Amino acid sequence: MCDVERPREKLLRRGAEALSDGELLAIFIVSGTAGCSALESAQRLLVEAGGSLAALAGMDRKRLMSVPGVAEGRAATLLAAFELGRRFVGEAYRYERTAITSPKQVYLHMIPSLKGLDHEECWVMLLNKSRFVIDTVRVSVGAEDATLIDSRIIVRLALDRRAAHVVLVHNHPSGNPVPSMADIRETESLKEALGTCGLCLMDHVVICDDCFYSFDSEETAISPFSSSP
Numbered sequence: 001m002c003d004v005e006r007p008r009e010k011l012l013r014r015g016a017e018a019l020s021d022g023e024l025l026a027i028f029i030v031s032g033t034a035g036c037s038a039l040e041s042a043q044r045l046l047v048e049a050g051g052s053l054a055a056l057a058g059m060d061r062k063r064l065m066s067v068p069g070v071a072e073g074r075a076a077t078l079l080a081a082f083e084l085g086r087r088f089v090g091e092a093y094r095y096e097r098t099a100i101t102s103p104k105q106v107y108l109h110m111i112p113s114l115k116g117l118d119h120e121e122c123w124v125m126l127l128n129k130s131r132f133v134i135d136t137v138r139v140s141v142g143a144e145d146a147t148l149i150d151s152r153i154i155v156r157l158a159l160d161r162r163a164a165h166v167v168l169v170h171n172h173p174s175g176n177p178v179p180s181m182a183d184i185r186e187t188e189s190l191k192e193a194l195g196t197c198g199l200c201l202m203d204h205v206v207i208c209d210d211c212f213y214s215f216d217s218e219e220t221a222i223s224p225f226s227s228s229p
Contacts, residue, residue: 007039021053022046028077029069043067054116054209057082086112099131103214104221106167106205109133111223114171114207120147122170124154126163127202134161149186151193160197166194168204177206177213177220189216 009021016024025042036044044067049056061191064075100106110123120142135159141142142150147170158166168190168205170183179187189200203216212221 023034025078029074030077036069038069041067045070054100054114056116057085057174058116058118096227097147100127100133100167100202101131103203103205103212103217104224106169106203106214107207107212107221109136110207111204111209112168113138114169115209117171118173119143120171120173122147122149124157125167125169126158126161127165127167128162129164131165131202134163139191149190150191151186154190155193155197158194160199163199165200165202166190167202169207170204171207173208175208175210177208177211179204179213179215195204 004213007019007026010023011027022039022042024203025045026038029038031038031039034147043058045064048063048067049059061072061075061079065072070078091193100109100196104165106125109125113123114121114174121138122140122142123136123138125136135157139150139153139157149168149170154166157163166189168187170208183204185199187204190204203214205215206213208223211220212223213220
């Protein structure tokens, strides 16, 4: 067997950074089936995801198992691996005690939770007077092109956590971060509701995988991870 067919041995000799995405996935798949090696199954997974690890991480168990060579146990292993990756990135950021002062920081904080989703979710970042993050809470899960922004729930969360500032965050799976009219109306409603309690809506950031929109700065920015010029 040539070196490319032995991802595990290649990793031990050269380190994980020397492996392709397909070779890394093959290690989680462990072994192949009749007529389909672990590496071939991994490559088929990448094809199914359009070459995107974000799309692959967003696949559910049934879709993973639709690929030849990916049985239930292997699908569970992949789901666990992607979840650990998300938690690692989120944990690494939380330990950086830096005040949140820009939409880019909001994007970096939230993208581990929102990247690759095929539906909208609404989250709030609760900040203290120094703008350090007290808590980050998902407040609703919606459909492909809509999610509920409930001002009462958000105000109650902010008061319970003794927050001074609130950042509203939701994602657009479509890839277009420009807010809808409903987004604009609900943002104004939340700003007013928080204001009556002496709280500040610092920003509302709409996140896509490779870009984001800030209500505060009223502009779209490219993700710092994007390969676009």
